[in-house]
Amino acid sequence: MIPEVGHFALITAMCLAVILAVLPMWGAWTRNTVAMGLAPSLAIGLLVFVGISFACLTTSFLQDDFSVKVVASNSNSLLPPMYKFSAVWGNHEGSLLLWVLILSLWTAAVALLSPQLPLQVLSRVLSVMGVIGVGFLSFSLFTSNPFERLLPGAPLDGSDLNPLLQDPGLIIHPPLLYMGYVGFSVAFAFAIAALLGGRLDASWARWSRPWTNVAWAFLSLGIMLGSWWAYYELGWGGWWFWDPVENASFMPWLAGTALIHSLAATEKRGLFKSWTVLLAIFTFSLSLLGTFIVRSGVLTSVHAFATDPARGLFILMFLALVVGGSLTLYALRAPAVSSRVSFAWVSRESLLLFNNVVFLAATLTVLFGTLFPLVMDALGQGKYSVGPPYFNAVFVPLMALLATFMGLGPVSRFKSDSVSRWRKELLIPGLVAVVCGLSLPLLGAEYNLWVALAALLSAWLVLGLGRDAWYRVRGAASLSRGLRRLTPSYCGMLLAHLGFAACVLGVVATSQYSVERDLKMSPGDTESLAGYTFEFIELVPVRGPNFVADEARIRITRDGAPVTVLAPQKRRYLASGSMMTEAAIDPGLFRDLYVAMGEPIGSEGAWAIRLHYKPMVRWMWLGAILMGLGGFSTALDKRYRRQRQPALESAPGAVHGT
Amino acid sequence: MHPVRKQRLYLVLFLVVFSSAAIGLVAYALRGNINLFFSPADVAAGKAPVGQALRVGGMVVDGSVQRSDDSLVVRFEITDFQSTVPVVYEGILPDLFGEGQGAVASGELDALGVLQASEVLAKHDENYMPPEVADALEKSGFDHKGNAQ
Numbered sequence: 036m037i038p039e040v041g042h043f044a045l046i047t048a049m050c051l052a053v054i055l056a057v058l059p060m061w062g063a064w065t066r067n068t069v070a071m072g073l074a075p076s077l078a079i080g081l082l083v084f085v086g087i088s089f090a091c092l093t094t095s096f097l098q099d100d101f102s103v104k105v106v107a108s109n110s111n112s113l114l115p116p117m118y119k120f121s122a123v124w125g126n127h128e129g130s131l132l133l134w135v136l137i138l139s140l141w142t143a144a145v146a147l148l149s150p151q152l153p154l155q156v157l158s159r160v161l162s163v164m165g166v167i168g169v170g171f172l173s174f175s176l177f178t179s180n181p182f183e184r185l186l187p188g189a190p191l192d193g194s195d196l197n198p199l200l201q202d203p204g205l206i207i208h209p210p211l212l213y214m215g216y217v218g219f220s221v222a223f224a225f226a227i228a229a230l231l232g233g234r235l236d237a238s239w240a241r242w243s244r245p246w247t248n249v250a251w252a253f254l255s256l257g258i259m260l261g262s263w264w265a266y267y268e269l270g271w272g273g274w275w276f277w278d279p280v281e282n283a284s285f286m287p288w289l290a291g292t293a294l295i296h297s298l299a300a301t302e303k304r305g306l307f308k309s310w311t312v313l314l315a316i317f318t319f320s321l322s323l324l325g326t327f328i329v330r331s332g333v334l335t336s337v338h339a340f341a342t343d344p345a346r347g348l349f350i351l352m353f354l355a356l357v358v359g360g361s362l363t364l365y366a367l368r369a370p371a372v373s374s375r376v377s378f379a380w381v382s383r384e385s386l387l388l389f390n391n392v393v394f395l396a397a398t399l400t401v402l403f404g405t406l407f408p409l410v411m412d413a414l415g416q417g418k419y420s421v422g423p424p425y426f427n428a429v430f431v432p433l434m435a436l437l438a439t440f441m442g443l444g445p446v447s448r449f450k451s452d453s454v455s456r457w458r459k460e461l462l463i464p465g466l467v468a469v470v471c472g473l474s475l476p477l478l479g480a481e482y483n484l485w486v487a488l489a490a491l492l493s494a495w496l497v498l499g500l501g502r503d504a505w506y507r508v509r510g511a512a513s514l515s516r517g518l519r520r521l522t523p524s525y526c527g528m529l530l531a532h533l534g535f536a537a538c539v540l541g542v543v544a545t546s547q548y549s550v551e552r553d554l555k556m557s558p559g560d561t562e563s564l565a566g567y568t569f570e571f572i573e574l575v576p577v578r579g580p581n582f583v584a585d586e587a588r589i590r591i592t593r594d595g596a597p598v599t600v601l602a603p604q605k606r607r608y609l610a611s612g613s614m615m616t617e618a619a620i621d622p623g624l625f626r627d628l629y630v631a632m633g634e635p636i637g638s639e640g641a642w643a644i645r646l647h648y649k650p651m652v653r654w655m656w657l658g659a660i661l662m663g664l665g666g667f668s669t670a671l672d673k674r675y676r677r678q679r680q681p682a683l684e685s686a687p688g689a690v691h692g693t
Numbered sequence: 694m695h696p697v698r699k700q701r702l703y704l705v706l707f708l709v710v711f712s713s714a715a716i717g718l719v720a721y722a723l724r725g726n727i728n729l730f731f732s733p734a735d736v737a738a739g740k741a742p743v744g745q746a747l748r749v750g751g752m753v754v755d756g757s758v759q760r761s762d763d764s765l766v767v768r769f770e771i772t773d774f775q776s777t778v779p780v781v782y783e784g785i786l787p788d789l790f791g792e793g794q795g796a797v798a799s800g801e802l803d804a805l806g807v808l809q810a811s812e813v814l815a816k817h818d819e820n821y822m823p824p825e826v827a828d829a830l831e832k833s834g835f836d837h838k839g840n841a842q
Contacts, residue, residue: 380703399715407723407727418729419727420727425719428721553783633765636763643785
């Protein structure tokens with residue numbers, strides 16, 4: 036009964052989405068206030084019905100209703116309850132329902148949290164969100180119905196959730212990632228609404244900016260969680276593989292980073308308007324492309340669930356429709372909304388432009404590397420794969436260039452600035468950064484030029500930011516009063532840029548200084564690695580709720596002093612019989628020790644053991660968390676919380692496009 | 694020249710220079726960093742180059758996996774039920790690697806026709822087959838258990 040209720044709620048939601056896509060849009064066109072006024076209620080109704088549907092699917096999972104097909108193939112009665120809950124989105128159908136749920140969440144949030152928005156703009160934005168909702172709801176209903184039953188002949192027990200997905204990180208990774216992915220639909224909807232209305236000004240940028248920043252923050256955190264999960268769960272200590280599916284989430288992030296910076300220029304100076312609109316369209320298109328790559332099964336990846344060509348075709352058509360439609364609209368309307376504001380070459384504007392060029396180049400590089408194998412395959416030219424060396428070769432110089440100019444950004448001024456002022460402001464930070472760059476690698480195992488470069492650039496960023504913040508704070512009566520002078524959006528910038536510096540340092544230090552060894556160890560053996568001694572004490576059998584495991588106890592000492600005892604496991608899951616490596620990690624701010632088990636070797640109890648020493652690996656996740664916090668912080672700025680303007684449209688005649 | 698036009702000219706110049714640098718970088722990075730997939734039948738037919746990065750995928754032959762007693766060297770064979778390619782790999786294999794399962798090995802072919810693998814990918818769940826392997830099997834006309842289709 037419950038699955039049928041869920042199915043019915045999903046169909047109702049689909050109907051509401053169709054009305055939302057049509058009625059308020061028509062109302063905005065004909066200036067029908069009643070039709071426009073319906074938009075927020077429809078958006079909330081959409082959320083309610085999708086929410087009911089999602090709750091029904093969750094209930095089916097929690098109650099072990101194996102007559103529902105997705106439950107039978109992705110859950111098991113032995114599965115711990117929290118994984119039964121996360122199993123809801125550990126499969127194609129459920130993850131799509133989560134996509135729709137989060138889309139309706141964003142839609143309702145826009146409806147509820149935009150009292151300052153003119154009704155016409157609001158109804159257009161919500162309508163565009165409704166159109167996207169129709170696309171994904173019909174995708175869910177017509178190609179991947181999560182409520183399909185196995186009747187008669189429901190199995191007695193389910194075939195279990197993929198053991199790789201049975202992990203706390205995976206409970207929050209997909210929702211956060213989707214919050215980011217789907218959140219860019221708001222920026223997209225604002226851009227389309229602006230094109231439709233022919234009104235593209237600073238207030239448009241001010242409305243769309245907090246949404247974009249929040250979506251970007253979620254995406255940063257989602258990507259970070261994915262990387263962290265891969266690190267401890269896949270069992271070989273890598274944290275980024277340039278896997279197509281990782282790229283699928285990274286491309287919207289890169290384009291989104293360009294977007295939040297160009298939105299800043301649009302809001303503050305009324306610049307790059309058409310460009311910002313194009314970026315918003317581009318960013319959301321990349322989110323859709325990512326969904327296509329992940330959900331169509333065209334790629335070999337952990338994220339690819341069972342393959343079905345019909346699904347891939349559906350998303351591809353939808354993608355073509357959205358990209359084609361919005362670009363056509365852009366071509367028709369963009370010239371009408373362009374403007375001309377000039378700025379000097381030495382100014383914050385040109386630095387923001389530089390940021391955009393670098394991030395766009397990075398996005399296109401990743402896009403090319405990701406699509407190249409697909410295109411070659413489609414053309415029948417063979418099955419290629421593009422490896423990490425390609426991405427690294429392009430990415431490292433781009434990011435080094437970016438960081439160099441990024442240090443100038445916060446101290447620079449809008450409109451016009453001078454090189455001599457930059458020199459005066461940044462001479463001391465620059466010199467100190469050089470000293471840091473030369474000296475910090477001495478703390479590592481050996482002097483490394485890449486680490487020196489990373490330390491130089493990170494110090495350059497941090498010191499420049501520190502000096503700028505100090506100049507803003509000093510002169511106040513007290514430090515706390517000075518700190519209160521910093522606006523949330525300034526603090527957000529500060530956090531995000533510090534996060535970037537931490538990421539750069541972490542990524543470079545861990546890739547250069549990591550020590551990794553795969554070796555054969557028997558109980559009683561000791562090995563030393565990077566100054567630590569690893570002693571394989573014993574092997575014990577362990578029983579978990581839905582698995583049995585061999586657990587190795589490995590004692591780690593340093594110069595005779597005990598550090599920790601790690602207990603990696605080799606698990607066999609009972610329902611599916613599949614094997615899983617559970618790595619054991621001793622985390623630390625400056626180094627991680629990582630131990631994983633391979634397979635038994637020979638007959639005398641020896642095992643293949645993987646030992647890693649990973650310095651500063653946490654810094655990149657820490658950096659990503661800082662970036663996320665920065666993104667949230669900017670959205671708290673007071674200027675985004677103005678009251679609704681009394682008139683329907685503040686400027687009469689602004690809707691000349693209708 | 695009008696200042697706005699001049700600014701636009703500089704912008705275009707900058708974009709041209711920057712994007713050609715980026716394209717050059719991409720082309721350079723792509724050279725030697727891509728590798729092509731071959732089925733065991735392709736390798737047997739001599740289509741696969743020796744000493745270049747490539748991938749070979751198929752099913753791991755039953756009974757072919759031999760582990761060394763004193764090191765992490767593993768030998769196994771990959772088949773599409775037409776031809777078979779021997780593979781040598783040193784290191785820890787993925788959890789779902791097993792005899793009679795689909796796998797993709799990437800590395801270089803040596804002069805003896807043995808694939809010296811630097812990486813072995815197995816499928817990541819029970820019901821999933823790497824698309825390349827599925828394709829290679831389809832071409833050879835056998836299903837994943839070796840029955841003729």
